[in-house]
Amino acid sequence: xxxxxxxxxxxxxxxxxxxxxxxxxxxxxxxxxxxxxxxxxxxxxxxxxxxxxxxxxxxxxxxxxxxxxxxxxxxxxxxxxxxxxxxxxxxxxxxxxxxxxxxxxxxxxxxxxxxxxxxxxxxxxxxxxxxxxxx
Amino acid sequence: xxxxxxxxxxxxxxxxxxxxxxxxxxxxxxxxxxxxxxxxxxxxxxxxxxxxxxxxxxxxxxxxxxxxxxxxxxxxxxxxxxxxxxxxxxxxxxxxxxxxxxxxxxxxxxxxxxxxxxxxxxxxxxxxxxxxxxxxxxxxxxxxxxxxxxxxxxxxxxxxxxxxxxxxxxxxxxxxxxxxxxxxxxxxxxxxxxxxxxxxxxxxxxxxxxxxxxxxxxxxxxxxxxxxxxxxxxxxxxxxxxxxxxxxxxxxxxxxxxxxxxxxxxxxxxxxxxxxxxxxxxxxxxxxxxxxxxxxxxxxxxxxxxxxxxxxxxxxxxxxxxxxxxxxxxxxxxxxxxxxxxxxxxxxxxxxxxxxxxxxxxxxxxxxxxxxxxxxxxxxxxxxxxxxxxxxxxxxxxxxxxxxxxxxxxxxxxxxxx
Numbered sequence: 001x002x003x004x005x006x007x008x009x010x011x012x013x014x015x016x017x018x019x020x021x022x023x024x025x026x027x028x029x030x031x032x033x034x035x036x037x038x039x040x041x042x043x044x045x046x047x048x049x050x051x052x053x054x055x056x057x058x059x060x061x062x063x064x065x066x067x068x069x070x071x072x073x074x075x076x077x078x079x080x081x082x083x084x085x086x087x088x089x090x091x092x093x094x095x096x097x098x099x100x101x102x103x104x105x106x107x108x109x110x111x112x113x114x115x116x117x118x119x120x121x122x123x124x125x126x127x128x129x130x131x132x133x134x135x
Numbered sequence: 136x137x138x139x140x141x142x143x144x145x146x147x148x149x150x151x152x153x154x155x156x157x158x159x160x161x162x163x164x165x166x167x168x169x170x171x172x173x174x175x176x177x178x179x180x181x182x183x184x185x186x187x188x189x190x191x192x193x194x195x196x197x198x199x200x201x202x203x204x205x206x207x208x209x210x211x212x213x214x215x216x217x218x219x220x221x222x223x224x225x226x227x228x229x230x231x232x233x234x235x236x237x238x239x240x241x242x243x244x245x246x247x248x249x250x251x252x253x254x255x256x257x258x259x260x261x262x263x264x265x266x267x268x269x270x271x272x273x274x275x276x277x278x279x280x281x282x283x284x285x286x287x288x289x290x291x292x293x294x295x296x297x298x299x300x301x302x303x304x305x306x307x308x309x310x311x312x313x314x315x316x317x318x319x320x321x322x323x324x325x326x327x328x329x330x331x332x333x334x335x336x337x338x339x340x341x342x343x344x345x346x347x348x349x350x351x352x353x354x355x356x357x358x359x360x361x362x363x364x365x366x367x368x369x370x371x372x373x374x375x376x377x378x379x380x381x382x383x384x385x386x387x388x389x390x391x392x393x394x395x396x397x398x399x400x401x402x403x404x405x406x407x408x409x410x411x412x413x414x415x416x417x418x419x420x421x422x423x424x425x426x427x428x429x430x431x432x433x434x435x436x437x438x439x440x441x442x443x444x445x446x447x448x449x450x451x452x453x454x455x456x457x458x459x460x461x462x463x464x465x466x467x468x469x470x471x472x473x474x475x476x477x478x479x480x481x482x483x484x485x486x487x488x489x490x491x492x493x494x495x496x497x498x499x500x501x502x503x504x505x506x507x508x509x510x511x512x513x514x515x516x517x518x519x520x521x522x523x524x525x526x527x528x529x530x531x532x533x534x535x536x537x538x539x540x541x542x543x544x545x546x547x548x549x550x551x552x553x
Binding site for chain 2: 016018097099121
């Protein structure tokens, strides 16, 4: 059982984000959850929040793919250029409604992506993530 | 004419009357015939459906209720039936028709039951008017056809698969893109389309726009079944559920609009007086205009009327104006100016606003895509420009956009003037 200290949800759809908050709470109880409807803001948050201290615990990012202004793919590209100190504190899960196998393949090929989750998020998935890590 | 029915169990004396009453309550026409085909009993519904009075039917053969074309053959069937009576439907798998007194024909379903009476065998025939059902089926068939037309109409290849991953529908573009014929694709699995060389050709996520509200509906509704939710959480989930359903509804409406584009082409062109058209659009957008406190100015001095399809031009005005308001800059009164010009035998319409603008360098090639939206917060699903482009092109016009982020957007539409 690894220790997860926070969930960061990045999705332009506020309904999904509200749902994620509730599902996570139901799965693991009280935990810090940050949600962003603007991926840009989510990225800024990660950049500043995780550069200061090399934390032992992991934060999980749930990242949507299909977003205007900055897509999940662009987010991943920029994430890759971040400092290792930041990256090693974070685990990215794609959370998308796309069932397109090419999206899955592309996500699977990205070394910063832990797994691909098809919406909607469920309690069971969160439990899997927090127990061993999926996949 | 008098027939004796087998006595009913409880009220023997009034049994016959009860039976007739009972028949009259049935939703279907009920007709009893003798082996020679003569009608000996009809219920009220028969009179209603076929338009004959009872007296006109009694004593006639059943064939009076059928179209002439199969009166003879039915006579033969009837004789056979009395030899081997059993409960059955008639013409299973065939389209049967009834014929009214006025000669009109309508689709029916007929079932036959043999019946022994004191006077010998009779057959009771139940005739159901299935016009409504046929109409509904026809409607559904047309709706399906419309969807297929739409799918053929979109610029992307669309492949519909069933749960097993087998292809059940492909549009025309799929044939072109994948160089397979439809017949080859239907029934095969999606894998056939996924070799390396086809990757990246088709990277739009049209279906995502259905899938995300549906995923939200699944997610929120299953949360609502959790007993441990408190009232606030329940409210949040109900709101989420509601807004996802609304979103899905809007997408379906939008699709319907696209479909109408095709069907309205037969509509007549007429002189459209632009100031009047603008007023109609403003009336329909009155809530949005009030809410955002938008101001719309116009000058139609150079061209005040266009000979065109009114509903399309209306659609163009409606979409562009509502876009300009929806994508206004927060805190700044939306100003929209519409003007017309007549240049080199061209009618040019300018729609300019002071809204958020679009970064054309980034998004130019996606500008008119179906379900492209450039501003995450604004309502709508990015249908407007796609529809506007289609409508403009159907009218023989061209559309282009100039825009600068945080300054505004100008949409320019050109028509040849005749």
